[in-house]
Amino acid sequence: MSALAKPSIMPGGIILAVLAAVCTFLVALTHSVTAPRIAANEQAFLERSLAPVLEGISYEGALSESTIVIAPPHDLPGNRPVTIYRVYAGGGPVAALFVVTARDGFSGPIRLLVGVDAEGTVTGARVLEHRETPGLGDLIESSKSDWILQFNDRSLTNPPEPAWAIRRDGGDFDQLTGASITPRAVIRAIKETLIYFDRNQAAVFAEANSNE
Numbered sequence: 160m161s162a163l164a165k166p167s168i169m170p171g172g173i174i175l176a177v178l179a180a181v182c183t184f185l186v187a188l189t190h191s192v193t194a195p196r197i198a199a200n201e202q203a204f205l206e207r208s209l210a211p212v213l214e215g216i217s218y219e220g221a222l223s224e225s226t227i228v229i230a231p232p233h234d235l236p237g238n239r240p241v242t243i244y245r246v247y248a249g250g251g252p253v254a255a256l257f258v259v260t261a262r263d264g265f266s267g268p269i270r271l272l273v274g275v276d277a278e279g280t281v282t283g284a285r286v287l288e289h290r291e292t293p294g295l296g297d298l299i300e301s302s303k304s305d306w307i308l309q310f311n312d313r314s315l316t317n318p319p320e321p322a323w324a325i326r327r328d329g330g331d332f333d334q335l336t337g338a339s340i341t342p343r344a345v346i347r348a349i350k351e352t353l354i355y356f357d358r359n360q361a362a363v364f365a366e367a368n369s370n371e
């Protein structure tokens with residue numbers, strides 16, 4: 160037997176275990192302190208993203224307070240679940256904000272936010288996400304041109320349904336120079352959203368809130 164005692168690994172192991180426990184505690188503490196702030200920031204970002212399609216319209220409460228999600232298959236544009244934010248004032252519905260997907264953009268799907276008031280009139284529309292070409296199709300973004308603003312105050316009777324097209328196709332809406340696929344996709348998606356709202360308005364406002 161050797162006279163030399165083997166050095167014990169126990170003190171090192173205990174130190175490591177204590178350090179791991181302290182780190183775990185610190186991570187958990189940081190999470191519990193920052194989580195509510197992150198959630199509040201996300202909520203504020205969502206509200207700021209929704210508000211532009213309701214410019215000049217009075218409403219009560221937070222825009223994301225009363226939400227429903229329509230799962231596919233549905234008659235709305237795109238085959239993804241559609242989130243609808245219901246907006247109220249004075250106890251009655253004021254508008255519904257739809258997050259829909261135009262499937263047939265030049266470079267892929269185009270995510271749109273479309274606001275529709277209780278009379279079926281567009282309160283505003285904005286492009287949320289797209290992969291259209293810079294300088295061509297990307298002029299659908301409100302930061303790049305006013306093109307998307309031409310849908311404000313439009314409805315299925317203004318213009319009548321067949322005129323929901325670019326001028327070149329006999330419609331009422333401006334095209335984009337050198338890019339007619341992108342505007343066709345956006346116009347069709349907004350028109351389909353209005354048709355859906357026209358046919359399902361009662362259900363849109365009657366459905367139980369998905370947030371609850």
Ligand SMILES: Cc1cc2nc3c(=O)[nH]c(=O)nc-3n(C[C@H](O)[C@H](O)[C@H](O)COP(=O)(O)O)c2cc1C
Pocket residue numbers: 265266291292293295296297337338339340341342
């Ligand atoms: C590199 C490249 C990028 C293009 N990007 C777009 C686009 O973002 N949106 C679009 O509508 N057309 C885009 N086009 C043009 C289409 O190919 C098409 O020519 C155009 O939409 C006009 O359609 P028209 O032939 O009916 O006039 C692009 C073409 C090229 C070559």
